[in-house]
Structure formats: C-alpha cells, structure tokens
Amino acid sequence: MKLTILTTVLALASGAVLADPVEIETARGPASVEQSPQKVAVYDIAALDTLLALGVTPAGVPEKVYLPRLAEPVAKAAKVGTLFEPDLEALSALNPDLTIVGGRSAPQFDAVSQVGPAIDMTISPNVVGDLRARLAAYGSLFNKQDAADDLTATLDDEIAAVRAEAQGRGTALIVLTNGPKISAYGRGSRFGWLHSALGIPEAYPNLAPETHGDAISFEFIAEVNPDWLFVIDRGAAIGAGGASARETLDNPLVAGTKAAQNGHIVYLDAGSVYVAGGGYTALMTTLEQMRAALVG
Structure with a gap:
C-alpha cells in the first residue's frame, strides 16, 4: 500500500x-x-x-x-x-x-x-463503415464521445440526403485518371462506396475490386455509356505533372456518352477521395459535391 x-x-x-x-x-x-x-x-x-x-x-x-x-x-x-x-x-x-x-x-x-x-x-473498402468505427474509436480514445456522435449524425444525414437525390438518376461509372491512363472502379473497390453507400447503380457491374482498378479505354467508356461519370484525377491529388483528367477525357468517344451529353461528368475533389479517403471532412466534401451535382 x-x-x-x-x-x-x-x-x-x-x-x-x-x-x-x-x-x-x-x-x-x-x-x-x-x-x-x-x-x-x-x-x-x-x-x-x-x-x-x-x-x-x-x-x-x-x-x-x-x-x-x-x-x-x-x-x-x-x-x-x-x-x-x-x-x-x-x-x-x-x-x-x-x-x-x-x-x-x-x-x-x-x-x-x-x-x-x-x-x-x-480504411478498408468499407469506407463509410470504417469512418463510423474510427469516429467511435477516436471519441473513446480522446474522450470526445459527444463530438464523435455529433459528427456521425451529420455524416448519416448527408448520406441519406445524397441517397435520396440519387434515386432514379441512372447508372454511374467511377474512373481514375493517371495522366493518359484510365482505370475504372466498382463495388468492393476503394471508391466503391459511391455505389454501395449511396445506392447509385453501376453502369458496368463486372469490374474487379482491385486496388488499382481495371485498366480501361475510351472505347470501354463509350460502350458502357453511363448516365454519370465520376472522375478522380490522381495527378491532381498528389501534385504530379502530366495531363489533367479533363484533358485526358477530352475525347470524342467520351463526349458521345449520356454523361457528357447531359453535363453529368463530375470531377470529384481528388485529394479528398484519393489521398484522404475515409477521413471525416474529406468524405463530407465528397458527399456535398455529389449532392450538388445530383441536384443540379
């Protein structure tokens, strides 16, 4: 004693x-x-x-x-x-x-x-679920449970709002550009939460959930012909040089898609999705951008 x-x-x-x-x-x-x-x-x-x-x-x-x-x-x-x-x-x-x-x-x-x-x-491909878990963990760890609960409630409200806007708005294809290279991502991938958490159907449901996505061509985008094209510019995210996503996708085959024809090519904030993906403010930034695009 x-x-x-x-x-x-x-x-x-x-x-x-x-x-x-x-x-x-x-x-x-x-x-x-x-x-x-x-x-x-x-x-x-x-x-x-x-x-x-x-x-x-x-x-x-x-x-x-x-x-x-x-x-x-x-x-x-x-x-x-x-x-x-x-x-x-x-x-x-x-x-x-x-x-x-x-x-x-x-x-x-x-x-x-x-x-x-x-x-x-x-953060695993279950991005939204992991963010909720991280908020709870950090709330307990740093004795900030009330703040964590408030952020989680705001997150859930925003997800519900985006899901509501996405209903009946058609299919989407998620692509990442890396200079002239293009990859597509579907459910189960690092960006697949845009489909699974927000209820947005895949324009092409057979993509492999690979870390680096499936390499695709302009012809693939034209054939899939999505209603929405959600674009992530890796070069912009990491501050690399080379062609921007807009320059890479400035192509007649892409221009002929329903997404392009209807003004539904959405260039997501690359840093929030690619570098800080699964972070609270990063995810909220993406959700707000998605909702603004769907409403518009």
Missing part, C-alpha cells in the same frame, strides 16, 4: 498522470490503448483529417499532408518522415504517447512500434 501511494505521489509530482487504458477497434482488431494521449504522431492522412475534425491536433505529421486545408492546422507539428518512410530518429525525438498509421503507412507499423505504442487505423 505504501509503495502504491508513493508511486502515485511521484507520478503526480513529475506531472505524469497515468491514464486508464481504453479498448478501441483498429484495422488489426481490438487494441488496448491509454486514454487521452497528449502527444500523438500521425502517418495517415485520413486519420489526420478525422482527428482535426474532432479537435485533436497531432504533435507529429508527415512532411507532406497533400491537402492545403490540412497544412495550416499542423504547421507547428514536428515532421516525422513521409507516409512511406517514417523518420524513426525524428519520431523517437518527439517521443509520442501514441503513433497512428494507416493505408500507405500501414506496412511501417512494426517499425514505428519500436518507438512506442502504435495503432493501425487503415
């Missing part, structure tokens, strides 16, 4: 208050993590996006966060490497209470775990 009291007194005197662990869901299953970590390093843009929406500002972030709206809130955070290559020396110097990886940085989970506690919050 005396030892316990002495330990507590010393901890309080040094300013270190031991937090109770909380069990949260992660991409690798349930994990027990100390609640309310004060110093957090984040190597996933979707996680960063959701944490900022909850009012949690990380102490360490990648050198490049890609989306301009994310850069200012973390301008003073320590730079701890990139999404693909963490700087373990910088991370160790930061000495975070918790490190979050996900998606592109998930393969570095074991490496960053050598520095301290880490969790993998990768």
